[in-house]
Amino acid sequence: MQKSTLILAAIFALFHLAFVAPFVPVANILPAGLGALSMSSMAMSLILAARWRLIDRLMGGPDKSYAAHRWLGFFALAGALGHWALASSVGSGLLPLLAESGENSGTIAALGLLVMTAAAMVRAIPYHVWKLSHMLMGPIFLFAAYHTFFVASPLAVGAAPWALMAVVSVIGLIAWGQTLLRKRTPTKLVSVSEVTPFEGGVDITLASDTPLSSYRPGQFATLAHNRARAEAHPFTIAGGDEWSRRFVIRAAGDWTNSFVQNVTRGDAFRLSGGFGRFLPQIHAGRTEQLWVAGGVGITPFLAALEKMQPDGNARITLLYCIRSRASAGAIATVEKHAARLPQLALTVVNEAHGDLLIATRLAYVVREMSSDAEAYLCGPEGLKLLVETAWDTQGKTGAIHSERFDFRGAYSLADLIYIGKPVVETARTWARTKVNAVNAPLGS
Numbered sequence: 181m182q183k184s185t186l187i188l189a190a191i192f193a194l195f196h197l198a199f200v201a202p203f204v205p206v207a208n209i210l211p212a213g214l215g216a217l218s219m220s221s222m223a224m225s226l227i228l229a230a231r232w233r234l235i236d237r238l239m240g241g242p243d244k245s246y247a248a249h250r251w252l253g254f255f256a257l258a259g260a261l262g263h264w265a266l267a268s269s270v271g272s273g274l275l276p277l278l279a280e281s282g283e284n285s286g287t288i289a290a291l292g293l294l295v296m297t298a299a300a301m302v303r304a305i306p307y308h309v310w311k312l313s314h315m316l317m318g319p320i321f322l323f324a325a326y327h328t329f330f331v332a333s334p335l336a337v338g339a340a341p342w343a344l345m346a347v348v349s350v351i352g353l354i355a356w357g358q359t360l361l362r363k364r365t366p367t368k369l370v371s372v373s374e375v376t377p378f379e380g381g382v383d384i385t386l387a388s389d390t391p392l393s394s395y396r397p398g399q400f401a402t403l404a405h406n407r408a409r410a411e412a413h414p415f416t417i418a419g420g421d422e423w424s425r426r427f428v429i430r431a432a433g434d435w436t437n438s439f440v441q442n443v444t445r446g447d448a449f450r451l452s453g454g455f456g457r458f459l460p461q462i463h464a465g466r467t468e469q470l471w472v473a474g475g476v477g478i479t480p481f482l483a484a485l486e487k488m489q490p491d492g493n494a495r496i497t498l499l500y501c502i503r504s505r506a507s508a509g510a511i512a513t514v515e516k517h518a519a520r521l522p523q524l525a526l527t528v529v530n531e532a533h534g535d536l537l538i539a540t541r542l543a544y545v546v547r548e549m550s551s552d553a554e555a556y557l558c559g560p561e562g563l564k565l566l567v568e569t570a571w572d573t574q575g576k577t578g579a580i581h582s583e584r585f586d587f588r589g590a591y592s593l594a595d596l597i598y599i600g601k602p603v604v605e606t607a608r609t610w611a612r613t614k615v616n617a618v619n620a621p622l623g624s
Contacts, residue, residue: 203336214260218324219324229359256293321352368388398484467578472559477558547574552578
């Protein structure tokens, strides 16, 4: 996690405490600030879910919006639970007769957020259940808004924080309404023309009888089964032309597991896209670039390589990190492009051969690049952190662009065990200390 992200998160949280502080008694600053934090976080989550083009553009692409959406979910839950635990009935709401129902609606909102967050965090919960749970955000926000304005509150009606929460509530509800009424993204009927399995995934090409919409290398498209109300899943486009699209898909969840195991030639799907702003430079006037791909993170670079023409301009260094050749989808295609493009310097980092992208090795690669070189990263978060650290250490001034590898960002059972183990060990140590203290002889 970047330091700048943590700083922005802290500023966002502290702003709400500072904003309400002049308008409530000192004892109520924390619960009021946490309540405001939860409300604004929920509203902003609904705005991101509405997929307004301006917002997506400002965020740097839909994948960045998903990451921000996840952060806002944690803020909404933390604020709601903190407010729920600390708040007390002080003052009056908009209508004192509705104060009790306003308090009950706040409890419902907090419990709803808790259930939604649990569903979002655990990967064992099927995708369709996870997505369905997110449809509850609108009703939960309604309960939270009702609580905000009708519960007994130390915040005077019409005060600046009260007015801001009113504006936030209206915008959030507009965004939710637009999400409910939004027309489905236009799709094209396509069929599978090629299927090439690899260890843990599949490389497919989809063909269309009618021209497909254009895309830019690095963008993604959505793919859904050709049936009513089928879930559409995002995948980075690995290549294609006006009549076809290529995808390299790894089994990483219930939907993709089923897809990888069952997809065959002739299967029909609905395709839309492209979307996103992760766009590696392929034009002749590009700057020097470092491309780093982990596993199927190679897909945006595959599309870029397909469109690129041989030239003698700025160099592109591609580090392709794989577990093994058998698990590396489309590695033959990458090597084919490397052979025809003199501007491309390819290094395949093969873990099966004991080859690892360690910090010292990466530092050497980055050191040789121009100071204004730019980096494009698509892969696991640990790989991104490694590159970002090397970039800072070597004093590079060029931008770092990254595509979020896991839109859902949920945790598997192994992740939860890893996260929970220190907590369990700390609890055990504390319990032993208490037991020993109780059993210790008097005067010892």
